[in-house]
Amino acid sequence: MENLRFRHGMWLVNTLLNYKKLSREELNKLWMHNVDLSRGEELTRNQLNRAISSALDVLGVAIECDVKDRYRYYIAGDDSLKATEWMLSSYSVNQLMTEGSNVRERILLEEIPSGQFFLPTIIEAMSKGKAMELDYKKFSDSEPYTCFIEPYCVKLSQQRWYLLARKNRSSHLQLFALDRMLQLRILENVDFQIPDYFSSKDYFAHYFGVYAVISPVIETIRLKVDLFWRSYFRTLPLHASQQEVETHNDYSVFEYKLVITPDLINKFLEYGASIEVLAPKSLREKIRDITTQMASLYQ
Secondary structure (H helix, E strand, O other): OHHHHHHHHHHHHHHHHHHOOEOHHHHHHHHHHOHHHHOOOOOOHHHHHHHHHHHHHOOOOOEEEEOOOOOEEEEOOOHHHHHHHHHHHHHHHHHHHHHOHHHHHHOOOOOOOHHHHHHHHHHHHHHHOEEEEEEEOOOOOOOOEEEEEEEEEEEEEOOEEEEEEEEOOOOOEEEEEHHHEEEEEEEEEEEOOOOOOOOHHHHOOOOOOOOOOOOOOEEEEEEEEEHHHHHHHHHOOOOOOOEEEEEOOOEEEEEEEEEOOHHHHHHHHHOHHHEEEEEOHHHHHHHHHHHHHHHHOOO
């Protein structure tokens, strides 16, 4: 039921994003076209109200009715949509694939491990402020374990969903990969509240990927990028802190303010000889050592 409520809320937000303002009758016509959701049944007033409630409770998107404009529904402001942008775009693609079933096999998406099955449950727990009980098994462990968690936020990275949570009331936050979750249960009788000072955006602000450390040190990283790749860096920055500080005929230098983590190092290694780490010296030496070891494998 909660998964269906989540889907209805997503559909309503996505529809109003596309059409801006719609009456209940206009919404019903679009609803009937979506047989996967409507099952051929008209959109009732109660269903619409539940979808509006879901949009606010789960997605944080407020939908209002303009009584002066033929009782048409619209999204009140767009600041709250930033947190749901990826989910909405993914939902739109899924809807297009459903409606265009004759070309489904010609739309190729990157696969995400099955852990996304737990995503609606986690979002429900976060919206309600409820703790959860998790059965989890790391790749490195031989046996699973059960723990108590308080869900703070979810993040998609490198085709995997991760949950940032407080485990067993620890003082530190921990990441859990959804594809390593075995069972997840909402503890309806256990409430929790995220501290006022916590911001998921600020928490990951100086990281690439999801790998985080307890005592982060923010470094100024300078990256030399060749002529071919610099256009890709310009159109899709590696990180929000990216700045192009030097521009030459055959290369550019980009600067970042980031914490050095394995995720960041692996990303740099993906580009091979097309990029060069100029600073800091410690990162340059780390990349040199790794590439030297790699080269020795092929001698």
